[in-house]
Amino acid sequence: MQTKTSWPLVMIVxxxxxxxxxxxxxxxPVLPLIQAEMGLELSDLGLVVSVYSxxxxxxxxxxxxxxxxxxxYRTAVLALGLMGCGGLISAHADGLSWLLFGRIVEGxxxxxxxxxxxxxxxxxxxxxxxxxxxTVWSLWLPVGVSSMLLISPTLIDLADWRLPWSLTGWFALxxxxxxxxxxxxxxxxxxxxxxxxxxxxxGIFQPGTLMMALGLGIFSSLYTVGIAFxxxxxxxxxxxxxxxxxxxxxxxxxxxxxxxxxxxxxxxRGYPLNRLLVIGFVIPSMLCxxxxxxxxxxxFQYTCFMIFAVSVGIIPAxxxxxxxxxxxxxxxxxxxxxxxxxxTTAGQVIGPIVFSNxxxxxxxxxxxxxxxALSIAVIGGLVMYSIKPPxxx
Numbered sequence: 001m002q003t004k005t006s007w008p009l010v011m012i013v014x015x016x017x018x019x020x021x022x023x024x025x026x027x028x029p030v031l032p033l034i035q036a037e038m039g040l041e042l043s044d045l046g047l048v049v050s051v052y053s054x055x056x057x058x059x060x061x062x063x064x065x066x067x068x069x070x071x072x073y074r075t076a077v078l079a080l081g082l083m084g085c086g087g088l089i090s091a092h093a094d095g096l097s098w099l100l101f102g103r104i105v106e107g108x109x110x111x112x113x114x115x116x117x118x119x120x121x122x123x124x125x126x127x128x129x130x131x132x133x134x135t136v137w138s139l140w141l142p143v144g145v146s147s148m149l150l151i152s153p154t155l156i157d158l159a160d161w162r163l164p165w166s167l168t169g170w171f172a173l174x175x176x177x178x179x180x181x182x183x184x185x186x187x188x189x190x191x192x193x194x195x196x197x198x199x200x201x202x203g204i205f206q207p208g209t210l211m212m213a214l215g216l217g218i219f220s221s222l223y224t225v226g227i228a229f230x231x232x233x234x235x236x237x238x239x240x241x242x243x244x245x246x247x248x249x250x251x252x253x254x255x256x257x258x259x260x261x262x263x264x265x266x267x268x269r270g271y272p273l274n275r276l277l278v279i280g281f282v283i284p285s286m287l288c289x290x291x292x293x294x295x296x297x298x299x300f301q302y303t304c305f306m307i308f309a310v311s312v313g314i315i316p317a318x319x320x321x322x323x324x325x326x327x328x329x330x331x332x333x334x335x336x337x338x339x340x341x342x343x344t345t346a347g348q349v350i351g352p353i354v355f356s357n358x359x360x361x362x363x364x365x366x367x368x369x370x371x372x373a374l375s376i377a378v379i380g381g382l383v384m385y386s387i388k389p390p391x392x393x
Contacts, residue, residue: 009124010133012182013117014140016080019175020113021144022168023083023106024052029152029246030161034099037161044096048103055107056114056345064115064338068196068331072119073183075112080176082109087169091162109172114341119334120183122324131321134337135264138317139257146254149246196331204335209326211387212319213343215277218380219315220344221351222373226288227253228352230305233291233366238298248302252309259313266314267321277384280314285377292369315384316344326390 027049034040034048067075083106090102118137125133148164155164230252231245240248259280266276288308291301323336355372362368 005125005129005133007124009182010121010136012179013076013120013124014136016076016113016175016179017117017137017140018144018147019080019168019172020083020110021141022148022171023087023110024141025145025148026152026164026168029149029156030164033156033161038095038099040096047100050349051100051103052107052110053345053348055104056111057342057349059108059111060115060338060342060345061335063111064335065196065201067112067116067119067334072116072334075116076120076183077176077180079109079112079116080172080179082106082112084109084169084171084173084176087165087172091165091169115334115338118320118337122330122333130324131268132264134321134324135260135267135317138260138264138320141316142253142256142260142313146250149250149253153243153246196335200329200332201335203328204326204332204339206326206391208388208390209323209336209339211383212323212326213340215343215380215384215387216316216319216340217343217347217350218376218383219281219312220347221354222285222288222376222380223312224348224351225355225369225372226291226305226308229355229369230291233369234298234301237294237366238301240298252306255306255310256313259310259315260317261313263314263317264321267318273318273322273389274385274387276318277315277387278381280311280318281384282377282381284308284311285373285380289370289373289377292366292373294367322390 031048035044063075086102086105086107086109088102089105090099093099093102117140118134121133121137122130148168152164155167227249231240231249234240234245234248263276263280267273284307287304290296290304293301319340320337323340324333327333327336355369358368358372359366
């Protein structure tokens with residue numbers, strides 16, 4: 001019987017998450033280089049960027065169910081192997097077909113680690129430490145993405161765009177060995193447990209978890225728009241160079257970590273989830289809407305964007321920390337996390353599509369982003385406030 005929390009194991013799982021997020025952050029800095037070298041269209045680049053979100057939106061819950069049957073330890077090891085092999089395939093691609101094939105292989109690994117990672121953390125911590133363990137896990141995307149956004153330009157200058165892509169592939173294989181050895185005893189013993197039953201699966205789909213998934217989807221539909229379009233908006237309306245905009249964006253994404261830690265702290269202290277989500281989302285989202293008001297000076301716009309980036313970090317951290325409370329058995333945890341994460345990825349796909357079509361419909365007028373952001377703030381606030389507490393705590 002487990003008598004204490006193993007925080008080193010928690011950090012190893014978090015490292016696997018960072019490794020997965022590297023494969024998102026490595027893309028944006030090299031897209032122009034890939035387009036020039038391979039002669040790709042913008043629609044081709046869109047596939048390279050969106051394949052992760054599409055796979056996650058469609059496969060999170062099915063892979064979580066399969067992982068519970070196959071074993072989350074083996075799923076995590078396989079995930080890192082797939083990310084490593086896919087990364088090396090992409091890094092050595094000479095055309096769109098192999099590039100996309102490598103990204104799809106990576107994408108399957110990305111989804112698998114996204115659902116297996118929380119399950120491994122649940123094995124490494126005591127029940128009372130789960131909220132903090134899940135808070136640590138929630139850091140994986142902002143830390144991994146922002147790190148690669150900052151490091152990639154230097155690596156590209158040393159060689160070309162293939163260097164950061166190769167390094168992320170090799171690092172995934174290296175971390176696969178680290179995780180496999182670190183969890184060899186804990187992971188293999190956990191994988192010997194019986195698979196998840198239909199009753200346990202149905203138990204996850206309750207109003208609380210479904211509303212959390214919807215809330216995360218609404219959150220990500222605005223957060224993704226902000227990080228995807230802000231450098232372009234700043235460049236077109238304030239003449240900020242794309243390189244400077246990328247660095248400013250990386251700082252903003254990394255600052256989300258502070259919100260993550262705050263969200264996990266308040267959940268551990270027992271603060272009501274729905275109130276915390278409303279406070280962390282509505283007012284910051286309204287501030288984010290000011291990014292689209294062209295009459296405002298850039299320093300003011302960026303300050304509002306930074307406040308938004310820090311504050312909304314509360315949302316994923318609080319939900320991931322609270323999600324295990326909506327389960328009755330440990331084997332359900334990965335499925336609960338997968339369900340809410342699938343909401344996140346749905347927002348990542350749908351949000352930019354709705355936003356870009358709105359701006360295009362209005363003739364490229366970025367100021368209509370104000371309407372989009374305010375609408376998301378109101379809808380998101382209503383959804384998040386309506387999240388019911390778990391039936392069992």
